[in-house]
Amino acid sequence: MAKRRAATRTTRAGLPLIVLSTEPGLTLQDRIRRAVREAVEAGTLPAGSRMPSSRVLAGQLGVARNTVVLALQTLLDDGVLSARARSGLYVAEDGGTPVPRLETIGGPSEANPHQAWRGRFRSAEIERSAFRLPPDWQRYPFPLLTAQFDRSLFPVREWREAQRHALSVREMDRLTGSAGEADDPLLIEQIRTRILPRRGVSARPEEILVTAGAQQALFLATELLAGPSTHAVVEEPGNPDMRRLLARRGAKLQLQPVDEAGLVVNAGLSRADIVYVSPSHQRPTAATMSMPRRRALLDSARENDFLIIEDDFECETHYLDRAYPAIAGMQTDGRVIYVASLSRILAPALRLGFMVAPPEMIEAARRLRTLVSRHPPLNNQRAAALFLSLGHYDAVMRRLSRVLRLRLLALRDALNHYLPQWVAIPPIREGTTYCVQGPPDLDSAALLNEAAARGVLIEPLDDYFGRADPPRNMFRVGVTSIEKDRIREGVARLSEAVRALTMDVSAALPADGAGSLRGPALRKAMRGATLLCRTVYGDPCTIELAPDGAMSGRAGADGEDIDTGRWWVEGDLWCRQWTSWAYGEVSRLRVRITGDRIEWFRPEGGSLVDAGVLARTD
Amino acid sequence: MAKRRAATRTTRAGLPLIVLSTEPGLTLQDRIRRAVREAVEAGTLPAGSRMPSSRVLAGQLGVARNTVVLALQTLLDDGVLSARARSGLYVAEDGGTPVPRLETIGGPSEANPHQAWRGRFRSAEIERSAFRLPPDWQRYPFPLLTAQFDRSLFPVREWREAQRHALSVREMDRLTGSAGEADDPLLIEQIRTRILPRRGVSARPEEILVTAGAQQALFLATELLAGPSTHAVVEEPGNPDMRRLLARRGAKLQLQPVDEAGLVVNAGLSRADIVYVSPSHQRPTAATMSMPRRRALLDSARENDFLIIEDDFECETHYLDRAYPAIAGMQTDGRVIYVASLSRILAPALRLGFMVAPPEMIEAARRLRTLVSRHPPLNNQRAAALFLSLGHYDAVMRRLSRVLRLRLLALRDALNHYLPQWVAIPPIREGTTYCVQGPPDLDSAALLNEAAARGVLIEPLDDYFGRADPPRNMFRVGVTSIEKDRIREGVARLSEAVRALTMDVSAALPADGAGSLRGPALRKAMRGATLLCRTVYGDPCTIELAPDGAMSGRAGADGEDIDTGRWWVEGDLWCRQWTSWAYGEVSRLRVRITGDRIEWFRPEGGSLVDAGVLARTD
Secondary structure: OHHHHHHHHHHHHHOOOOOOOOOOOOOHHHHHHHHHHHHHHHOOOOOOOEOOOHHHHHHHHOOOHHHHHHHHHHHHHOOOEEEEOOOEEEEOOOOOOOOOOOOOOOOOOOOOHHHHHOOOOOHHHOOOOOOOOOOOHHHOOEEOOOOOOOHHHOOHHHHHHHHHHHOOHHHHHHHHHOOOOOOOHHHHHHHHHHHHHHHOOOOOHHHEEEEOHHHHHHHHHHHHHOOOOOEEEEEEOOOHHHHHHHHHOOOEEEEEEEEOOEEOOOHHHOOOOEEEEOOOOOOOOOOOOOHHHHHHHHHHHHHHOOEEEEEOOOHHHOOOOOOOOOHHHHOOOOOEEEEEEOOOOOOHHHOOEEEEOOHHHHHHHHHHHHHHHOOOOHHHHHHHHHHHHOOHHHHHHHHHHHHHHHHHHHHHHHHHHHOOOOEEEOOOOOOOEEEEEOOOOOOHHHHHHHHHOOOEEOEEOHHHOOOOOOOOOEEEEEOOOOOHHHHHHHHHHHHHHHHHHOOOHHHOOOOOOOOOOOHHHHHHHHOOOEEEEEOOOOOEEEEEEOOOOEEEEEEOOOOOEEEEEEEEEEOOEEEEEEOOHHHHOEEEEEEEEEOOEEEEEOOOOOOEEEEEEEEEOO | OHHHHHHHHHHHHHOOOOOOOOOOOOOHHHHHHHHHHHHHHHOOOOOOOEOOOHHHHHHHHOOOHHHHHHHHHHHHHOOOEEEEOOOEEEEOOOOOOOOOOOOOOOOOOOOOOOHHHOOOOOHHHOOOOOOOOOOOHHHOOEEOOOOOOOHHHOOHHHHHHHHHHHOOHHHHHHHHHOOOOOOOHHHHHHHHHHHHHHHOOOOOHHHEEEEOHHHHHHHHHHHHHOOOOOEEEEEEOOOHHHHHHHHHOOOEEEEEEEEOOEEOOOHHHOOOOEEEEOOOOOOOOOOOOOHHHHHHHHHHHHHHOOEEEEEOOOHHHOOOOOOOOOHHHHOOOOOEEEEEEOOOOOOHHHOOEEEEOOHHHHHHHHHHHHHHHOOOOHHHHHHHHHHHHOOHHHHHHHHHHHHHHHHHHHHHHHHHHHOOOOEEEOOOOOOOEEEEEOOOOOOHHHHHHHHHHOOEEOEEOHHHOOOOOOOOOEEEEEOOOOOHHHHHHHHHHHHHHHHHHOOOHHHOOOOOOOOOOOHHHHHHHHOOOEEEEEOOOOOEEEEEEOOOOEEEEEEOOOOOEEEEEEEEEEOOEEEEEEOOHHHHOEEEEEEEEEOOEEEEEOOOOOOEEEEEEEEEOO
16 A cells, blocks of 8 residues: 555656646546646647556546546547557557647738738728627626626526437437538427417418528528618617618618607608518617507508518517517518517527518528528527427516516616606517616716716617717616616616716705795695606606595506505605505605696705696695 | 226326327427427317326326426426416416417418519529539438538537537526627637647637638628629639629629649739638649649739638648648738638538638628627537537547548549549549549539439539539539448449440440450550559559569559559450559450550440550560
């Protein structure tokens, strides 16, 4: 025993140092293989030299001998090591450097290399939003973002399971066999039978093309349909990348306004060749296009003979009982290219989407896709197909809807509480985001920085506007990346940032509170009053103040949101406390009444908090 | 016991039929989940109905109860089933159809749907080769193809291992977190340190962009660098998709000839703005560009101020001791965009490639890539990076080189034996393919069919030619998809197909053998003769016929390929047998000598087999 130890120590002392990497995700065997390989490549284990025995190596590395034996066997299979009869393992003569390492004669990083390129490429054509998320955005405590995904919502277990199936021997055979233009037939079938029926769309297999995300589908559509003579109508505000894709083709762009029912359909569409629309949740406003508007758009398409590119953005976050069907499912004459993404269900990084269109269009798009990038990776197509066929789609849809809906409600409550005088446009009750319009003097770029300094990330909206002078006082807050319980604090910090930037002096009360109601007058004015307000998300809100200090409120488009509370007066401050609204907390405010207008102010600083109409006083 | 059985039977009789799918690749648990889900969706298990107990289900399905319990638990998690206290599992009220299935109002497949689309899209711009592999090409016994991959060469085990690592929790987190423009830094690092040094190229991370296969890299380069005012030089014959990409941009195309040293560099390049070149293995000829030619091209680029797009096609199949460095590694002024694929090492279906260029170009290409398809899927990028970092790249390279080299030698021997009078151009000794030029009257399209009828697949070459009248008598045979031992039989069958199509009457001997040498005269003419031939692959071959019947041969560019054998005369036929050449088999041939030209003919039918020069007779 003592002897063996000594021998080991001696050998160990003479051994080249083999250091196991600590990179996670690797098995011990992998680490050994990698370490040996790197030692060979570095010359630490010279070609032709004898390898230490597995026992010695196991001792040196402090791992089980079996593990070392298996690792060495693989290195032997790979030709890194070679075996000599009765003599053990050696580093192969050509093991470390089978293909000669070439001496670098020059290379792009040498000398004055880029002169040749100056002005050669048309990069200026592709403008990019000035706004870019910080790369470490996930480390911010309050990412009030949309489109960025929440890892906690990703169906890790289900996806891993689908991937494992896709790694079966039989599936791997498929991978190596195919190199054609075709998509995975199983994925096409799953899209056809599981996803499209939920959107009211029926399609034959030859009417579906899998794409590298919805973005590639939009690219293929614009390349095939738009040119310098094309009159293209896009939403304003709208998807900036769609504007850029059309601009690349030299198309004439018409910026058509958006309201709470989606793209405005009017005589402005009469000259259109193509109309791009995101009816499920308009980008960026999240407005859902109403059914009458959808029908009007289809009528206009027939009348004016244009085609519709329907971007079914965030179709999976319908919270209402009944989703509207996609426009592609309402048409009778095949004028719609339907584009959707699987990224929300799977993960943005997997880049899978699809296009539904008449077979001629799909055939043309398939040819173009082949020319520019062949097909989206078949291993991911198959894994997605298995994921869908195992029924995970419905389950994840349900989970997403439930979680995101609760988050959106939390956001709406927080905005209402902390930024009540601001306007969320248009009023929405679906999707994952609110567009917020601040006071005219707000500079959203400054707010972005001010908020980020407080750990809050928001998204500016100027890139969504095609017009030359986008409003600078708008931004977007979203809930795809933040837990429900963190939303309130995030919005509270955002409102601090807002206050730090926008001191609307004209709207503020003087420091001494001059103009606001005092003690008894205040109590008298409020007793029995009915207050008509609007919530920040655009719904009407009626508050009744009973003479006995009881308070009841009713909000929502159908008055479906009700609450009760108490109100009272403390000195010159009007106080209120709801049971659940405004987090059930006590608010103390100064009140000014001018005619039938009632305004609330913060006691400290005197800034305007909210305003409404005093409908009736007893 | 008897009672329990009876109860089971009764319940079983009343059970809706749940049929497990037999689709491979699914675990038993998955099958149960899918079957229950389908039964719910089909209404066989109505919403709200009570589920049979796990014991009963296990009995019905003939599986372990534990398996059923786990499957039911997942269905419960997914909301397909719901649990009621002390009462068991029920089909959830909304379990089967959580999102309402919309009635299809219309859809692309209705009525007369495509009228709206006629003439709207520019599909005609994307021509496509008339040749398409049969979809079931893998079932042909002799696929003499290149570019199609051989599943037996795919590193299934290694790739599956890398994918498994990429599915670790930590890696999955990355997937859901990122949605930016960036590639996987680990893959960039592996390309930079493992692949590029072998090609003599050094690059910084910001000089590398991962692409959806080499094809997307070529697309990005042409989009950024070519326009109507661009004078673009391409190889003739050459990559047809490159011509199409340039044509899309409206570039002026110049078809520059290719010889055995690759693209011809001459004054024809003086007007070039861009030159596309595939120096490792020219597509389709597989010619490797010589070092002097590479230097001349770089000199010409400087002199004429053009950029080079270097497609390092099949760089992994260098069989020589020392590969030439990529042109990108020889430059001193950064004029080269280097494009390569990882598909040969991984699998074509995974679609990964990359581009190396100056940072400004990479930045522009990244923007464009983002606009057209975002980034290649990060799960595959990470799996590829792990695959490389575990050292599999070198191992697979070595295996590929070894196998493909032996196959190419087998193909060359077979062509030499069965189609000796044909010409393989240019003479090559690397790559995976021979271009073959048949007699002028050969119609390669007809040969394709004739060969396919014999189970042999070959590839026509006309699509590789940009000129209006591509030669019809050329085709390509390759070895990426056929086992070495099947190559001889494949070529033998191909030569049958050739003979069935091309009876070159003018070259044939008359049926009575008139004009050929007879018995003693034949022996006299051959005794002591030296014959100068060319092999089908273009190398010189010298055969010496000793008076005593011994025979020695020397072939190859440096005479490195030698063999010995016996020759003799049987009646009016000259007979020979090599030790290893011509498979060591006996050949019996008629001989005609005209001046110093010697021709061999098949005794049956009299068709020409081969010809040479009679250098000297004793």
